[in-house]
Amino acid sequence: MEFLSWYVIFLALGLIFWPITTLLFPSFFDKGYALSKILGLLILGYSMWLFSSLKLLPFNTFSLIVLLGIFLLINTVLAYKKQLTPQLLGSVRIIIFEELLFLGGLIFWSYIKAHEPSIHGLEKFMDFGFINSSLKAEFMPPKDIWLAPFSINYYYFGHFVTALLTKISGINSAVTYNLMLSTLFALTLSGGFSLGANLYHLFIAHYKSLSLHTTRYILLSGLLAAFLLTLGGNLQTIYAFFQTYTPADSPVPFWTLPFQFNFNGYWYPNATRFIPLTIHEFPIYSFVVSDLHGHVLNIPFVLLLIALLIKIFSSSLLSATYYLLLSLLIAISLMTNVLDGPIYLLVISSVLFVKNLQTRPFLTAALHTAKEGAIIIFLAAIFSLPFWLAFKPFASGVGMLCAPQFLINLGKLGPFIFEADHCARSPLWMLAILWGFPYFIIIGFIFFVIKGLKSLRSLNSTDLLVLTLALAATLLILIPEFFYAKDIYPAHYRANTVFKFGYQAFIILGLISGYIITRLITLTKKPYLFLAPCFLLLAFIAIYPYFAINSYYGELKTYRGLDGLSYLKDLYLNDYQAILWLRNNIQGQPVILEAQGDSYTDYARISSNTGLPTVIGWPVHEWLWRGSYDEAGKRSAEVTTLYESPEINLTQSLIQKYNISYVFIGDLEKQKYTNLNEEKFSQLGKIVFQSGETRIYQLNNN
Numbered sequence: 030m031e032f033l034s035w036y037v038i039f040l041a042l043g044l045i046f047w048p049i050t051t052l053l054f055p056s057f058f059d060k061g062y063a064l065s066k067i068l069g070l071l072i073l074g075y076s077m078w079l080f081s082s083l084k085l086l087p088f089n090t091f092s093l094i095v096l097l098g099i100f101l102l103i104n105t106v107l108a109y110k111k112q113l114t115p116q117l118l119g120s121v122r123i124i125i126f127e128e129l130l131f132l133g134g135l136i137f138w139s140y141i142k143a144h145e146p147s148i149h150g151l152e153k154f155m156d157f158g159f160i161n162s163s164l165k166a167e168f169m170p171p172k173d174i175w176l177a178p179f180s181i182n183y184y185y186f187g188h189f190v191t192a193l194l195t196k197i198s199g200i201n202s203a204v205t206y207n208l209m210l211s212t213l214f215a216l217t218l219s220g221g222f223s224l225g226a227n228l229y230h231l232f233i234a235h236y237k238s239l240s241l242h243t244t245r246y247i248l249l250s251g252l253l254a255a256f257l258l259t260l261g262g263n264l265q266t267i268y269a270f271f272q273t274y275t276p277a278d279s280p281v282p283f284w285t286l287p288f289q290f291n292f293n294g295y296w297y298p299n300a301t302r303f304i305p306l307t308i309h310e311f312p313i314y315s316f317v318v319s320d321l322h323g324h325v326l327n328i329p330f331v332l333l334l335i336a337l338l339i340k341i342f343s344s345s346l347l348s349a350t351y352y353l354l355l356s357l358l359i360a361i362s363l364m365t366n367v368l369d370g371p372i373y374l375l376v377i378s379s380v381l382f383v384k385n386l387q388t389r390p391f392l393t394a395a396l397h398t399a400k401e402g403a404i405i406i407f408l409a410a411i412f413s414l415p416f417w418l419a420f421k422p423f424a425s426g427v428g429m430l431c432a433p434q435f436l437i438n439l440g441k442l443g444p445f446i447f448e449a450d451h452c453a454r455s456p457l458w459m460l461a462i463l464w465g466f467p468y469f470i471i472i473g474f475i476f477f478v479i480k481g482l483k484s485l486r487s488l489n490s491t492d493l494l495v496l497t498l499a500l501a502a503t504l505l506i507l508i509p510e511f512f513y514a515k516d517i518y519p520a521h522y523r524a525n526t527v528f529k530f531g532y533q534a535f536i537i538l539g540l541i542s543g544y545i546i547t548r549l550i551t552l553t554k555k556p557y558l559f560l561a562p563c564f565l566l567l568a569f570i571a572i573y574p575y576f577a578i579n580s581y582y583g584e585l586k587t588y589r590g591l592d593g594l595s596y597l598k599d600l601y602l603n604d605y606q607a608i609l610w611l612r613n614n615i616q617g618q619p620v621i622l623e624a625q626g627d628s629y630t631d632y633a634r635i636s637s638n639t640g641l642p643t644v645i646g647w648p649v650h651e652w653l654w655r656g657s658y659d660e661a662g663k664r665s666a667e668v669t670t671l672y673e674s675p676e677i678n679l680t681q682s683l684i685q686k687y688n689i690s691y692v693f694i695g696d697l698e699k700q701k702y703t704n705l706n707e708e709k710f711s712q713l714g715k716i717v718f719q720s721g722e723t724r725i726y727q728l729n730n731n
Contacts, residue, residue, distance in 0.1 A: 031200050031591070032139060035208050036132065038198055042069035043128070045101050048108040051116055053350070054340055058230040058247060060120050063127040063223035064336055067216060067329040072100065074190040075357065075412075082169040082415035089167070093197045127219050130255075134215030138316065139591065142207045144582040145319075148593035151629065154637040155650060156321040157593070159185050160202055161640030163192035165618050170419045173654075174636040175646025176661070177620040177687055182421055182654045186364035187326025203594040203638075206321060213325055214316050218259045220332035224339065225254020225543035231343050232491040232548070246547055254543025260313050261539055262573025264465045264566065265300035269576065279305065282458055297577040304455045306521050307509075308528035309463055311535040317577045323366030324532050330365070331536060334358040334373055335498075338380045342494045352401070356408030363409065364416045368514065368529040370409070372505060376537070378402050379501040383493065423656030426515045428522060430454060454510050455527075463531075464506060466566045467538035471499050473559045474545045477552060492548075495541045502541075505534040516653065594638060603723035604634065604695045610718045611639045611691075611725070618642055619690035624701040625668050632701070635693050644668050644687050672702040677709055684713070684728060691717075692726040 046069035047062060054061030061068075076096055080086035086095075108114065117124070148157045159181060162171040169189065170180040194212075195205040229250035233243050268274070271286040273294045280303055297317075301310040315325045334355065341351055355377060362369035381401050385394035410417075431452040479496070482488060488496075509530050513523035546567075549560060579585070589595060597605035611621070621641045625648065626632025633646030645651065645664035652658040671683050671692075683689075692710050699705055699722075707724075714728035 031204055034198055035200060036135060039066050042066050045069060045104055048104040048113050051113055052111060057227045059123045059127060059223055060116060062124045063219040064333055067220060067333045070190060071330060073097065074193055077193055078169055078186065078189055084168050087167045090196050130222055131215045131219040134218035135211050138211040138214035141578060141582060142211055143588055143590055144585050146207050146589055146591050146593050147596035148206055149596050151318060152320040152322055154633060156188060157206055158637035159188035160191050163189045164195060164202060165640045172618050172642050174640060174642050175633060176651050177642035177644055180419055184323050184365055184367050186361060187323050191321065204591045206593045207591045209321060210316060210319055213328060214259065216329040217312060218255050220329060221258035221540060222251040222255035224332060224336055224540050226251025227339065228491055228544040229547055232489055235489055246551055250543050250547040253546055254540050257542050258312060258536060258539035260574050261570045262313060263300055263463050264569050265303050265462055266569045266573050269295040295576050297580050300573065303463060304459045306524060308524045309531045310528060313574055313577060317581045324529065327362055327365040327369055330358055330361050342380055342384050343490055352405060353408065356405045357412050359405060359409040360412035363413050369533065372530060372533050375504060376501045377405065380497055383497045423654060428513045428515050430511055466570050467542050469566055470542055470545050470563055473549060477556050478548060495544055498537050498541050502534040502537040505530045601696055603721035606720040607718055607723050607725055608635060608638045611641060615641065620688050621691040621693055622671055622689050623693040624698045625665055632697060669702060672698065673704040673706055675706050680709060690728060695723040
């Protein structure tokens with residue numbers, strides 16, 4: 030029943046926002062239907078966030094219903110005035126196909142997730158805590174669950190959207206966490222199909238009307254793009270056919286290892302940690318490990334942005350609406366996964382510059398592109414202004430690999446001037462393993478399709494766009510080989526930059542690869558000698574989900590459902606009962622005292638699973654979010670004092686300092702604080718919940 034309710038919400042979103050989507054993408058063969066759900070999330074989510082941030086509307090179900098009603102009315106009027114019903118009826122077959130594709134993706138990944146639904150491990154406590162805090166917040170920004178009483182100082186918009194869907198569906202957040210992961214999978218699948226298919230549709234639209242034959246290739250382009258984007262891995266899976274290299278963090282070329290079938294010994298995370306001290310993940314890995322992090326939550330909005338670029342590039346005259354939407358999507362990216370903002374400004378600028386070059390001289394095109402970019406940046410800053418007014422930047426600068434001495438000297442003058450003390454670039458053979466497949470087919474595309482043209486001006490506009498996107502993706506891969514965003518991790522200094530830039534390069538390359546393969550297949554003189562190794566490499570890409578899903582989900586042997594908190598029954602049964610009591614009985618966000626501990630441990634489980642802020646949760650995460658360890662380090666000692674000190678007055682002063690309303694004492698608190706003084710809490714308050722040895726005290730000052 031919960032699954033059905035969730036699906037109906039997305040079906041309604043798609044239908045409500047279908048008219049405006051059709052008006053935005055009239056030249057798309059599906060009229061953009063697969064993107065209507067994403068557009069609905071964008072408009073509804075941003076509207077609710079903006080009104081809540083400006084204190085004009087509280088974040089609750091009634092406000093969401095009112096907003097949805099307004100958008101339904103607007104879209105109904107648009108459909109009537111623009112006479113869109115015939116277009117709907119004319120596209121009904123592809124709409125049904127894309128709806129079934131979305132539903133199939135949602136069912137498929139929900140089934141996968143139901144074999145390991147636990148919101149436990151990696152970054153899940155952080156992500157779930159952001160969602161639960163957003164659910165409890167009346168106005169934005171939500172409270173930081175791990176540093177009371179401050180608000181979240183991180184990029185939380187995607188978590189807010191998840192909370193919005195949780196609120197409007199009325200489903201438990203422990204279930205919607207997993208439903209959202211399945212939805213992201215489904216939106217990536219259906220959205221990837223739409224973009225890949227429409228690229229080929231726009232290509233053939235220049236030559237002849239659609240026929241059954243060309244429709245078949247449109248579907249092929251879409252399905253290949255959808256698969257490569259959603260389920261594709263990289264060529265690191267070739268190590269499944271060779272003896273395992275050791276140690277795991279020191280890869281060696283596969284051709285130096287003995288050949289053997291090593292399927293049982295292949296460790297799927299190696300494909301995302303192949304280049305030492307870096308991270309280079311891609312969507313299927315994200316879906317498997319199930320962190321609802323910003324880079325995953327932003328995928329649908331990235332697909333919508335790329336769709337707008339396709340539309341802009343293929344059109345001669347456009348209204349300001351498209352540029353407003355691009356600006357809004359850059360703003361959303363900044364608030365969801367901040368590096369996606371500059372990344373897609375680069376992609377947008379590349380596409381606009383090449384488009385401008387088609388009608389303007391080089392210098393004029395560059396100046397016009399700079400003007401368009403400046404407008405987009407300005408509008409994005411306006412759209413995201415409420416976020417920045419409540420946010421304190423924590424970036425510490427930009428690093429440059431192998432920087433010359435004069436730049437190192439300049440770096441001493443300020444935090445955002447280039448600093449350099451590292452010179453470790455990625456070995457070319459490792460880059461070839463990670464990116465060999467898409468660049469193999471891009472080279473084939475250039476050789477078999479482009480080489481015979483007299484000039485780039487004679488290129489079909491879709492081919493030119495695909496080459497432009499390939500160039501933009503290449504820049505995203507190369508930039509971390511020279512620059513990196515500085516953070517608190519000295520050894521893995523460029524890991525996050527490689528991760529964020531490479532993730533978006535993978536998305537772009539996956540989308541255009543479906544189109545390129547289809548173009549090569551449909552050539553009059555098919556390059557069979559090229560296509561044979563192409564499909565061999567594709568096989569290595571395609572087997573990655575087999576390793577990842579079977580490993581993480583225990584070969585799908587035990588079906589557990591979608592409740593992400595059920596694992597607590599086995600690990601901390603009494604704490605589980607206490608968490609349920611807190612979730613069901615505590616209104617608002619009073620501060621609760623619990624044990625603090627290192628990142629990626631089970632500490633801070635109460636605040637994460639309830640949305641109730643605590644004094645300090647994972648200190649290193651707060652260090653990352655705040656740019657300083659001063660506050661987190663101080664609080665860790667004070668939490669120890671609160672639990673262990675026999676002095677009532679000192680304890681009361683700290684309780685008042687942090688306005689603590691509840692004290693949690695469970696298994697981890699007793700393990701962490703060996704001198705725990707529980708008796709004093711009986712004097713300062715009363716027990717309001719007890720299960721076994723787990724107790725919750727409500728303090729008298731509240």
